[in-house]
Structures are given as structure tokens and as C-alpha cells.
Amino acid sequence: MDLDLLECFVAVAEELNFGRAAERVHRSASPVSRAVKELERELRGELFVRDYHHVELTPLGRELLPLARRVLRDVDHLKARAHTVTRAAPERAVRLGVSQLCPPLACESFERMIVEGMPGSHVEVVFGSGAELLSALERGDLTVALVQLPIGRPRLSTRTLVKLVTWVIMRRGIRSASGRR
Structure with a gap:
């Protein structure tokens, strides 16, 4: 699973707006929307209910959001730990x-x-x-x-x-x- 897809999912879930989520991940709305659709395809379920100006998490989206946040935090922790170990290397x-x-x-x-x-x-x-x-x-x-x-x-x-x-x-x-x- 691509971490960029998770990052886009979490941003949209927290902002409940594709435009603001796109700004947050430094992309335009269209690639963020494609990333969410790709993640939904990979997970075989919809993460959001989308209306014209309304975005809402589905039950699957609500269930997976804490897990996705934890994965991204763990990846950040892994990077920080690797940086610490490399700096301390002889x-x-x-x-x-x-x-x-x-x-x-x-x-x-x-x-x-x-x-x-x-x-x-x-x-x-x-x-x-x-x-x-x-x-x-x-x-x-x-x-x-x-x-x-x-x-x-x-x-x-x-x-x-x-x-x-x-x-x-x-x-x-x-x-x-x-x-x-």
C-alpha cells in the first residue's frame, strides 16, 4: 500500500474537503481525489460519501482512519529513529x-x-x-x-x-x- 494514498485519505478525512486536503498535502484537488479513489479500489470499499459540496466518512472510512493515522505516525517515528541512529553512528x-x-x-x-x-x-x-x-x-x-x-x-x-x-x-x-x- 502506498503511503501517499494514506496521507491523502487522512487529509481528506480530517478536512472533509478535497480542496483544503490538497493544500495540506501540497497537491491539487484532482490528484488527491484520484489517490482516494485508488485507495478505495485497493481496499474494495468506499471511504467517503461525496456530494457537490459535502464530504463525509463512510463506516469503512471511520473504521480505517485511526489505523491510517497510526501507520503514518509509525512511519514518521521510523524515519526519526533512523535519523537518530545514523547521526549517532561512529x-x-x-x-x-x-x-x-x-x-x-x-x-x-x-x-x-x-x-x-x-x-x-x-x-x-x-x-x-x-x-x-x-x-x-x-x-x-x-x-x-x-x-x-x-x-x-x-x-x-x-x-x-x-x-x-x-x-x-x-x-x-x-x-x-x-x-x-
Whole structure:
């Protein structure tokens, strides 16, 4: 059973008006009416007697209203309890492997992204060569790694974080490998 249907039913039952109930659940009256009809279909009985400007609960509606309220309260309690437990959960360590060639700004940005995206986490940065970090990642010693080299390891997935342009800079007058000056 869809909780949205119950929410619409309770709102209409308490307001005894589809328009006010719709405002209360932040919808228009038509979707609220459809939700109530769908719930009635699912329950195989009418919940309301509807006249032009009058809405009244049927015996089935009066019987189910306290149960529907309790279900919605229980769901709210479940969400609140889950939130409390998650906030009280111990800090999670994210082991971030960073290649010595990684620009510091990229490392700092990625570290900040982890902290913001995973509240309650602590980032432990481990530096090493790309090969060392990839091996540690495969062993499960790291959570994620920032490396420069493309990899072809089937057990690891990759995402491009940043592309860097590399320049060759020489003094004027020195011939490069391509023969250009």
C-alpha cells in the first residue's frame, strides 16, 4: 500500500474537503481525489460519501482512519529513529590514496567532496605511487585513489576527475626532439 494514498485519505478525512486536503498535502484537488479513489479500489470499499459540496466518512472510512493515522505516525517515528541512529553512528574512515603526482588542489577538492557527501566520515590520506595505490585499492586497504595513469584493471572502476595539460618548456635556441626550435 502506498503511503501517499494514506496521507491523502487522512487529509481528506480530517478536512472533509478535497480542496483544503490538497493544500495540506501540497497537491491539487484532482490528484488527491484520484489517490482516494485508488485507495478505495485497493481496499474494495468506499471511504467517503461525496456530494457537490459535502464530504463525509463512510463506516469503512471511520473504521480505517485511526489505523491510517497510526501507520503514518509509525512511519514518521521510523524515519526519526533512523535519523537518530545514523547521526549517532561512529565516524566512518575513508582511506583516500593520492599519487605523488596529484595536484594538491585536486586532492583537497576531492577530500572536501567526500566530507560533504558523507557526513560523519573522516578522510585519511595515504600518499604513494600509482602502482602502490592501485594494489592497495584492490586489496581493500583503500576506499578510493587519485592516480594519473589510465588503468585497465577489471576489478576497479574509474572516473575522470580532472584532465591536466602537460607542457614541455625549454630555453630558446635548443632543438627539440621534433627538430623544431
